[in-house]
Structures are given as structure tokens and as C-alpha cells.
Amino acid sequence: MxxxxxxxxLFNEEGVExxxxxxxxxxxxxxxxxxxxxxxxxxxxxxRHEQGxxxxxxxYSRASDDVGVCIVGRGPAVxxxxxxxVTARKKGAKLLVIxxxxxxxxxxxxxxxxxxxxxxxxxxxxxxxxSPETLLPTLKDAFRSLRVGEGPIAVQVPWDVLDDExxxxxxxxxxxxxxxxxxVSDARLHPDDDVIDAAAELYLDSDATKIPMVIAGRGxxxxxxxxxxxxxxKRTNAVLATTLQARGYFGDHPFSLGFVGDFGSNIANxxxxxxxxxxxxGCSLNPYTTDSGHLIDDGVxxxxxxxxxxxxxxxxPVDLGIQGDARxxxxxxxxxxxxxxxxxxxxxxxxxxxNQIEDTPALDEGEFPEQEGRIDPRELVxxxxxxxxxxxxxxxxxxxxxxxxxxxxxxxxxxxxxxxxDFAAIGQGLPHGIGAALNSGDRTPVTFCGDAGFMMAIQExxxxxxxxxxxxxxxxxxxxxxxxxxxxxxxNKYADVALLEAPDIADVxxxxxxxxxxxxxxxxxxxxxxxxxxxxxxxxxxxCKTNSAVRHRSKM
Numbered sequence: 001m002x003x004x005x006x007x008x009x010l011f012n013e014e015g016v017e018x019x020x021x022x023x024x025x026x027x028x029x030x031x032x033x034x035x036x037x038x039x040x041x042x043x044x045x046x047x048r049h050e051q052g053x054x055x056x057x058x059x060y061s062r063a064s065d066d067v068g069v070c071i072v073g074r075g076p077a078v079x080x081x082x083x084x085x086v087t088a089r090k091k092g093a094k095l096l097v098i099x100x101x102x103x104x105x106x107x108x109x110x111x112x113x114x115x116x117x118x119x120x121x122x123x124x125x126x127x128x129x130x131s132p133e134t135l136l137p138t139l140k141d142a143f144r145s146l147r148v149g150e151g152p153i154a155v156q157v158p159w160d161v162l163d164d165e166x167x168x169x170x171x172x173x174x175x176x177x178x179x180x181x182x183x184v185s186d187a188r189l190h191p192d193d194d195v196i197d198a199a200a201e202l203y204l205d206s207d208a209t210k211i212p213m214v215i216a217g218r219g220x221x222x223x224x225x226x227x228x229x230x231x232x233x234k235r236t237n238a239v240l241a242t243t244l245q246a247r248g249y250f251g252d253h254p255f256s257l258g259f260v261g262d263f264g265s266n267i268a269n270x271x272x273x274x275x276x277x278x279x280x281x282g283c284s285l286n287p288y289t290t291d292s293g294h295l296i297d298d299g300v301x302x303x304x305x306x307x308x309x310x311x312x313x314x315x316x317p318v319d320l321g322i323q324g325d326a327r328x329x330x331x332x333x334x335x336x337x338x339x340x341x342x343x344x345x346x347x348x349x350x351x352x353x354x355n356q357i358e359d360t361p362a363l364d365e366g367e368f369p370e371q372e373g374r375i376d377p378r379e380l381v382x383x384x385x386x387x388x389x390x391x392x393x394x395x396x397x398x399x400x401x402x403x404x405x406x407x408x409x410x411x412x413x414x415x416x417x418x419x420x421x422d423f424a425a426i427g428q429g430l431p432h433g434i435g436a437a438l439n440s441g442d443r444t445p446v447t448f449c450g451d452a453g454f455m456m457a458i459q460e461x462x463x464x465x466x467x468x469x470x471x472x473x474x475x476x477x478x479x480x481x482x483x484x485x486x487x488x489x490x491x492n493k494y495a496d497v498a499l500l501e502a503p504d505i506a507d508v509x510x511x512x513x514x515x516x517x518x519x520x521x522x523x524x525x526x527x528x529x530x531x532x533x534x535x536x537x538x539x540x541x542x543x544c545k546t547n548s549a550v551r552h553r554s555k556m
Contacts, residue, residue, distance in 0.1 A: 003135060011042060012038060017041070050078065053071075054084035056431045056432065059395065063439040064441065067146045069095075069096045072099055081122075085097070097153070115156070126156060135161065189325045213241060217245055217246050219306055220282035220283070236342075239256075239275075243289050251410065266553065280302065290315070307325060362408055377547065381409055389535065392411060394411050397447075398421035399453055401448070401478070429457075434471065448474045451480075455502060480498055480500060489551075514540065517542050
């Protein structure tokens, strides 16, 4: 049996149903075997660019918390994937990348470069295999590590090892052999009683006339701490907010203010700035969350809860750091306040305050000059949020347009929104959205792109068409590099240099085989409301001509 045949069998045993690849000379035998012998169990999505393969596997993984697998060639092939690899690493994605390398027997390879160094600087974790006997156990351990959150992982294997032979007995020995005996514990970290007492004291020392705030991040979601946080907030009458990564976590709570930070809501940022006690739960308080620390004044009492002690106080000074599970720690703090007889119910949570929150618009109401034949991006997202299916998974590329998406496009749960700007790189949204669409279940996949980011990955429209991927792609097209355009305007510099007219995106998409439409007004949206309101049979692209003069409130 060929080694790559044994690898294909292992993929099947690990429950892999979809892989992403762009064929090269060193992966063609493996991909041929997957098609010939495993097509009924596993599908291979052939992309138009290696970076697309990585981004799709990342999106596939995030959509349902599965392991995403991609296979890319050595040398220049994997060199094309750097941006997507770093994006996946910064997210801690459950991504497995199989990368061949120069054959063991070769002394020269035109495609040779410092591949391992490149992978270590992008993926982070690299496991290199040098013999057929060690490949299967290395891959088994990689799957195990990924499933407990230790990702992404790249596995390098020489091209000739992939095409080498294994006897049936070698396969059985390799499959049953593990390269590590590590045991991963899922035990929750219980906080010490003395730090809970100290947290309660800090709360009591804070200004009782100011509304306290709780900020929840991805760690709170992972720990299922929502109910615990809301109980603490009820007892203290604190307002609730999240980081961008936990956006929508308290969406159904009347005293939720949205998310804080550079792109956050005005009302959430204002209350964070005015609060005298902040409980940060499972979030890093990074510069994007705190506007480089400007949203948290000196003297504010900050209690920071995280399972990772190195994350506590990494970006802003905190008064007390608590290493502990988010739910257990918040429950313990609430119990401590209850034991002390502290209950401020009704003090800040008033009908008047609830009405104020409800009446605060999610989108700024500033006035900007109109542009003929172009829709205001605020009007666009308001209507799209209403017209698109409620049960949806939303992927957003980065750019000025994405701030309107954050303001106006809701999702049922935080995990249904994929933010692809972890590396501040545009062009990730389209391929990421294609991968997410293949693992979205009964949710309608919707991807938002700017025109610049869309054009960077436009070749993957063909991938979506060939694979009949049912997804809606909204292109918010202002014919500009929007962030740079508004930044230059703010700095009183020549901004027109950032105007970059795109081709007719609907025409280009149609030529690639996708259904496509052009939107210039609310009436145009109404005309395609039936199309927007249902999951399509294949890719649908909507070229939305937006007003480039409308500037988001966030700093440029």
C-alpha cells in the first residue's frame, strides 16, 4: 500500500469529509487516490489559489468547530499561503496543513527554500516526518492536538515518503502507535477563595454612583458563562458588553450595550469610559478592545479573569487578576456578594435606562453628500439585516465597509459571525466564506466583502461555481480603498489616490457562472428580496454600489 493511500484511510477514520487543495506535482498522486478510492466518503474542493485552500479550510473548521484539512504543494505553493496561515494561527484555528517537501534522496530542488522556518513563523507548530512508519502516528497526534485546541498544525513530509510503500502490517503498527502519551485534562480551574474576597472588596471600593460593567470575550463563551455573568450583572446592576470576538453574546438582554473597542458602539464605549468597576471575563483587553487603553481611565478598578495567567494584564494594568474558569469564578464572586448581603437590583436597571438603550441607534445618523446611483451603506445593512434569512452564518472580510457590517448585521449566536481580520489582512473573506458555507448545516451562508478584498480573491468565485456552493456574497463596492481614502481625508491629504474603480463585478461574476445582481438603491434590494431571503442553490453575488462619501464613526 502506498503511504498516501494509508493517509487517505486515516483521514476517513478521523471523520474528515471535506478537504481543500490545489494540485501540484508532489500532491497529485495523493489527490488522485482520494478521488479514485474515497470519493463517496470524502470530497476534495480544488481551489484556484493555495491561499484560498488554507482560508477555506479555516472557514470550514470555524463554521462547526471541526478540523479543517488542506493539502498544498511544497516551495512556491506553500509560500503563497502565508497570510491565511497567520490569520488561522492568530485565531487558534483547528487547521491541519499537509505540506510535502524536497525528496529525501535529492540534493537539489528548484522549489527549495527555508520552508520549515517559513511554516514556523506563520503556522507556529510544525511536525516534520522523515519516514513512512512515523507519518500515520504523527497525523493521529495532530488530529488529537487540534481537537483540544492546539492549532493550527502543519505536517511536513518528503514527497518520496508520501509515494513510498507500506506493508499491511506496517500500516497496522503505525496506526496503533502514538508519538506522545500526553493526557489532556478538561478540569475547570477553581479560583482561590482569597482572590474572590479581594475581588469583592474592589467592587465595594468602587464609586457606587457609577454603573459597573462586565466585558465578556471568547473565553466566557467557551466556559458557557453567560448565565453566571447575567446573574452577577443582575445583583450589581452592571451593564453588559462584549469584545468583538464575542459580539452578540448578550444580544437578548435589555441591558446589553453591544461590543466595546475601536469599532464598538458609542454607548458601550461611553459606559466603559465612565465606569469605575470593570469585570473582564475571558477576554484579553487588547488595544482594539480598549482603544489602546483610552477607554479605561486611571483609577478604575479592573478585575481580569482568564484561564491563561499570561493573558492577565498583558495589555492594560489591572487591579486584580484571577486565574480561573470564567463560569466558576463569576459564580463564586456572585455568591460572595450574596453572602455579604449586597444586592443593588433596581438601582441602575430602570425602565428609563432600558428605553435609552433601546432608542440608541446601532448606526450613526450623520449626514453625508449623496452620490447618484449609489446606496448609503447604513441603509444597505439595515435592509439586508431584515431581508437575509435569520438563521445564518456571516463571514466578513476586512475594510471600511466591515464596520457597517459589525454595526448592522446580526447573527443568532456569536459563533455564527466569522471575523477574518485577525491579521489585519483583506482578501480572506471570500475563500473563508466558501469554506464556512460547506459546513454551515441548515444556516444560510452569507459573506460580506469590499470591492478591493473581493478582487484579491475573485478567482475563487469559480471554485464556488464548480462546487455549486450555496452562499450569498454581498460586495459593498465603493470603488475605493475605503479605510485609506477616509484616513487620507482626515489627515487633509490627497485622498483621491485611494479611489480605485472596480470592473462591473456583477458582469465578471456572471461570466464565471454565478448568479449576480446589482444594487444601487433600496428599491433594487426590494426587487431581489425573494432571492436574498432564501438559501440559494449555488453562489449568488450582489454587487452593492455604495456611497464612498459616508464615513464610519470609528477612528481612521
